[in-house]
Amino acid sequence: MKRRTTPEEPKFKLTADELEQWNENGYFVRHGVFTEAENALLTQVADAIALGKIPFPDHRIFQNALVRDGKVEASGIYAMHSIHQMSCYSAEFLERSRDPRLTDPVVDLLGPDILGLNSLYIWKPPKIGLGFPWHQDRWYTRPQFITETTVGTWTAIDPATVENGCLYVIPGSHKTGILEHVTLEGSQQQEFRQAVGARDEDGVAVEIPPGSVIFFDNRILHKSTDNNTDGFRRSNIAHYISAKAERVPHKNYMRPLMWVRGKICETLSEGVYRDPLPITEPEKNKIR
Ligand SMILES: O=C(O)CCC(=O)C(=O)O
Numbered sequence: 001m002k003r004r005t006t007p008e009e010p011k012f013k014l015t016a017d018e019l020e021q022w023n024e025n026g027y028f029v030r031h032g033v034f035t036e037a038e039n040a041l042l043t044q045v046a047d048a049i050a051l052g053k054i055p056f057p058d059h060r061i062f063q064n065a066l067v068r069d070g071k072v073e074a075s076g077i078y079a080m081h082s083i084h085q086m087s088c089y090s091a092e093f094l095e096r097s098r099d100p101r102l103t104d105p106v107v108d109l110l111g112p113d114i115l116g117l118n119s120l121y122i123w124k125p126p127k128i129g130l131g132f133p134w135h136q137d138r139w140y141t142r143p144q145f146i147t148e149t150t151v152g153t154w155t156a157i158d159p160a161t162v163e164n165g166c167l168y169v170i171p172g173s174h175k176t177g178i179l180e181h182v183t184l185e186g187s188q189q190q191e192f193r194q195a196v197g198a199r200d201e202d203g204v205a206v207e208i209p210p211g212s213v214i215f216f217d218n219r220i221l222h223k224s225t226d227n228n229t230d231g232f233r234r235s236n237i238a239h240y241i242s243a244k245a246e247r248v249p250h251k252n253y254m255r256p257l258m259w260v261r262g263k264i265c266e267t268l269s270e271g272v273y274r275d276p277l278p279i280t281e282p283e284k285n286k287i288r
Contacts, residue, residue, distance in 0.1 A: 012104035018215075022109065026174030026220035027206070033101050034211040039157045042236055045092045046121040050080050055279045060084045065189050066128050077232075080123040081130070081189055087119040087238065088256050088277050097238040098260050105215055106151050106240045113243035113262030115272060117141065117150055117255075120237045124165050129227030130189055131165055134198035136173075137218040137239065139181045144255055147245030149174075154214040157234035161207050164233035165225045167214060168203040174219035195221055243268055 014022070021028040048054040050061070060083055066072045067079040086093035096102070097116045106114055123129065137152060160166035181193035198221045206214055216222065218239065227233045241257070243265040254271045264272050 010100060010104040010107065012101050014105045014108035018105065019108070022215070022217070025169075025171035027169055027171070027214055027216040029206065029208055029212060029214050030105075031209070031212045033213045034155060036210065038096075039155070039210060039236075041092055042096060042121065043157060043234065045090055046083060046086070046123075046234075047077050049083060049090070050077050050123075054090075056083065056089055057085070057279055060089075062189065062191065064123075064125060064128055065130055072128050074125065074128060077123060078125045078128075080125065082120050082122045082191070084120050084191075085118060085256070086121050086236070087116050087258050088273070089279060091276050093119055093121070093236070094258060094276055096236065097240075097258065102153050102155075102213065102238060103240070103261050106153070107261065109151055109215075110149075110240060110242045111244065111262075113265055114240045114260045115243050115264075115268065116258035116260050117145075117239040117241045118237075119239065122233075122235045122237070124224075124227040124233040124235075126227065126230045126232060129165055129233055131225040132189065132192050132223055133184055133194035134170075134203075134221050134223040135181060135192045135195050136178055136221055139178050139193075139195070141218065141241075142178065144248055144250065145241060145245045146248060147242055150218040150239055150241045150245075152214075152216045152218055152237060152239045154216065155236045155238075156208045156210050156212050157236060158232055159207075159209050160233060160235065161229075162205050162225070163227075164229040164231065165227040166208070166233070167206045168223050168225070169206060169214075169216065170198060170202045170221040171204055173198075173202075173221040174217040178219065179221070198223070241268075243272075247271070 087097040179195040
């Protein structure tokens, strides 16, 4: 029997052009990465969680802010906004976050040892789906991890357009430092603050079809707008961090990290998991 002596060459490596875009603009887009059927599986799982058919920690599930504030009536997935930490609790989302079509390019950017930092599923329901203010993801992770950058992957489940609230980025803003972020007033989703000084006129809309992926540097300024259409604008976002990063200890909370590829390094060995985390009793089977 012939023995393979060298590891198989990754199939989905970063191209020279993508690397140039990454360095220059802080993001690039890959088209046709996932099939409709592959994305339908994520939708099925996310919808079942939203409807209380699959257990999930309640405090990671966010309702649309207009519904939450009693300004519009909607129910089921039409009342949803997002779920955080999908890959920590869902085997299907964990598998997606380990898919080489996402992780081969990430390895080329962060090195061979990578962990999953957070993963979200976003609904943006018809007519009421709310946008996200300008922000830099690094602003949120900077107090928790010492590392230069992390990588986000934004997969379109539906076509992402200007009309339904696609992602906007400010090309090159990953090079200009982390801005102050302030709380917004009103019926906003509370998860993101507004980056002070980010200007709409510098933003570029990144319209992509379903199954395409935006790879972005976590220092890039990005936002999205409201969904004004009759359809959903859904997406799955998976973030990655080098396993060589260091954790800044926090007295109350240790953000779980999921093993994705390569070695688990000593600097981050605590709080890294290979299997989906258990869901504690009071959070099980909550009907929404
Ligand atoms: O999907 C969106 O509309 C925006 C998501 C976003 O900005 C983020 O997760 O950091």
